[in-house]
Amino acid sequence: xxxxxxxxxxxxxxxxxLFKENWVREFVLxxxxxxxxxxxxxxxxxxxxxxxxxHCEPGACRTLAGCQAAIRHVKYARQLLEEVGIHPERVxxxxxxxxxxxxxxxxxxxxxxxxxxxHGSAPAPDVSERKKA
Amino acid sequence: xxxxxxxxxxxxxxxxxxxxxxxxxxxxxCVAECHAGGRKEVELLASQLRIAFSQKMAPVxxxxxxxxxxCEPEMIEPCSxxxxxxxxxxSIACGIGVQQMAERxxxxxxxxxLNTTFLGTHAKPTQWEERCAGCGNCVLDLTAGxxxxxxxxxxxxxxxxxxxxxxxxxVSDDIPCAWAEIVERMTKCGKRDQLRQIIPCKEWNTAxxxxxxxxxxxxxxx
Numbered sequence: 588x589x590x591x592x593x594x595x596x597x598x599x600x601x602x603x604x605l606f607k608e609n610w611v612r613e614f615v616l617x618x619x620x621x622x623x624x625x626x627x628x629x630x631x632x633x634x635x636x637x638x639x640x641x642h643c644e645p646g647a648c649r650t651l652a653g654c655q656a657a658i659r660h661v662k663y664a665r666q667l668l669e670e671v672g673i674h675p676e677r678v679x680x681x682x683x684x685x686x687x688x689x690x691x692x693x694x695x696x697x698x699x700x701x702x703x704x705x706h707g708s709a710p711a712p713d714v715s716e717r718k719k720a
Numbered sequence: 721x722x723x724x725x726x727x728x729x730x731x732x733x734x735x736x737x738x739x740x741x742x743x744x745x746x747x748x749x750c751v752a753e754c755h756a757g758g759r760k761e762v763e764l765l766a767s768q769l770r771i772a773f774s775q776k777m778a779p780v781x782x783x784x785x786x787x788x789x790x791c792e793p794e795m796i797e798p799c800s801x802x803x804x805x806x807x808x809x810x811s812i813a814c815g816i817g818v819q820q821m822a823e824r825x826x827x828x829x830x831x832x833x834l835n836t837t838f839l840g841t842h843a844k845p846t847q848w849e850e851r852c853a854g855c856g857n858c859v860l861d862l863t864a865g866x867x868x869x870x871x872x873x874x875x876x877x878x879x880x881x882x883x884x885x886x887x888x889x890x891v892s893d894d895i896p897c898a899w900a901e902i903v904e905r906m907t908k909c910g911k912r913d914q915l916r917q918i919i920p921c922k923e924w925n926t927a928x929x930x931x932x933x934x935x936x937x938x939x940x941x942x
Binding site (some may be wrong): 598623624625629631632634668670672673698706 | 730760764768769770771772773774
């Protein structure tokens with residue numbers, strides 16, 4: 588089954604896993620800046636559906652420049668993916684805000700990925716669990 | 721350092737698609753510094769190739785290795801067994817490393833993954849600039865440590881030319897006039913009078929114009 592790979596900074600929602608859906612594989616990072624482009628590429632090498640990075644607001648990063656580094660790494664990974672014919676919008680960044688709803692954002696991303704699939708490429712993951720919720 | 725940049729992926733894929741077992745070989749020295757051929761770039765290029773070939777439904781095994789200095793024959797040896805088990809080598813070292821690999825593995829096709837660009841320095845966080853043309857006859861003592869051969873668009877030995885304006889080269893506003901920089905630095909060093917001396921014509925037979933160059937150090941014999 589294909590998944591959406593979520594890399595999440597622990598400052599955005601804590602160290603415990605937030606997403607229980609079977610179409611999500613979640614990795615909690617001590618800082619979003621730890622995410623390297625290779626981690627994103629490896630996800631697609633494994634045939635995953637999309638990658639989502641959840642990072643702090645600029646200025647709220649506890650390692651100061653971690654979230655800017657993360658955004659740069661994602662931008663670079665998108666370029667590399669585009670070169671091999673994978674739509675760059677299969678990688679999304681979500682800036683975590685106090686009033687934000689991460690579950691809703693992730694579901695919107697899933698819908699967007701399904702929309703991209705409508706224009707070719709891989710099938711959508713099983714979202715039955717989401718429907719139950 | 722030797723500065724290089726990666727060839728377009730489409731060009732690399734076209735050259736490699738005839739092979740089923742490929743190794744991507746990086747170099748941990750100059751090209752790693754300019755983010756073109758180090759360990760990270762080996763991983764990224766290998767990953768891109770795996771994705772690209774899997775999309776084409778072409779099963780290709782892609783191995784990875786990174787050599788400390790690909791231009792040194794003895795440093796290739798630790799990876800030689802792994803390399804010899806492949807059908808082709810994609811070297812993302814500079815042109816010297818690629819040729820060293822071709823020499824070491826005469827039966828294996830070796831492909832360059834990079835375009836070797838120039839001898840330069842890391843001038844700004846995201847920018848590398850040419851600093852040396854390897855002319856074999858250094859004049860930096862006469863030009864305040866700024867090379868007019870590499871950094872002046874016309875390689876003038878006595879400048880600036882009439883085209884420079886506001887410290888910028890007439891070729892492009894992005895290029896600082898090397899001779900304006902030389903004058904400024906000589907003024908700061910209190911050696912501006914030295915500019916009155918005409919630098920004589922240069923011996924170019926020490927540069928590429930004299931054919932492939934060779935250097936012999938008898939004292940380095942084991």
